[in-house]
């Protein structure tokens with residue numbers, strides 16, 4: 486099948502994209518890497534009147550570092566993380582995450598912002614970024630805004646973004662050398678969407694312990710008391726049963742296994758990536 490007809494416009498920067506969205510109305514959509522939207526267009530699961538292409542908007546592919554955070558432009562590709570072309574707010578954790586997404590052709594075009602806005606429950610970045618305490622930066626006709634990612638992700642394939650607003654970037658707190666991290670993804674073949682995923686962060690310098698259960702067919706779940714998990718990773722089974730009771734028993738076992746493994750990784754001595 487081929488996509489239904491649509492108009493196409495190329496935005497030169499974020500402000501231009503917002504203007505184009507406002508002028509086009511609710512049936513206008515952003516296209517970034519096209520790796521999720523492209524198939525949806527071809528299957529006619531999405532039928533926008535107009536696409537606003539942000540691939541040439543240089544400001545959306547930029548990175549800005551402050552003393553305690555890094556802001557990643559929404560248009561940065563998975564491959565740029567994989568190849569370490571952008572600074573890492575963590576001690577080297579982002580490149581292996583990116584490398585686990587699909588295969589290289591997808592990673593060359595797919596973007597971190599597209600992944601977050603698409604909000605596929607089985608995707609890697611939403612789970613990872615939620616565990617890292619990311620903020621979603623958006624731009625609309627009234628100016629820029631920032632919101633915790635937990636508030637931005639509102640449901641499966643659903644984010645808190647009005648039709649004339651754009652995700653411009655993601656702000657990640659910097660994690661120092663004492664911070665510990667574990668990410669575990671169960672998938673049938675390397676690079677596939679997760680059947681179960683979990684991420685665990687322990688950052689003693691910031692006094693933060695965060696754990697997220699992903700690929701649960703809804704928004705990734707932020708575990709309310711992650712310290713309990715780090716004290717004893719075997720608590721994973723009870724935590725999953727408590728927080729995702731709707732999952733079938735076999736799925737719960739897989740989520741619990743992913744969460745326990747992520748916690749054990751976060752407790753183990755860490756390799757610092759070169």
Ligand SMILES: Cc1cc2nc3c(=O)[nH]c(=O)nc-3n(C[C@H](O)[C@H](O)[C@H](O)COP(=O)(O)OP(=O)(O)OC[C@H]3O[C@@H](n4cnc5c(N)ncnc54)[C@H](O)[C@@H]3O)c2cc1C
Pocket residue numbers: 514515516517518519520521522523539559560585586587588591594595596597598599600602603605607608609610646650651652653676677678679
């Ligand atoms: C074969 C295959 C395997 C894959 N495997 C994985 C996997 O294992 N793990 C994983 O996480 N992902 C996987 N993906 C998805 C991939 O990561 C996509 O790159 C990602 O989901 C979408 O990014 P994109 O830049 O291509 O966005 P697009 O497809 O261009 O857009 C996706 C959606 O986001 C909106 N959008 C994009 N950018 C913005 C923005 N800045 N502001 C507002 N709205 C925006 C679009 O309007 C659209 O609704 C896979 C994809 C394919 C094709």
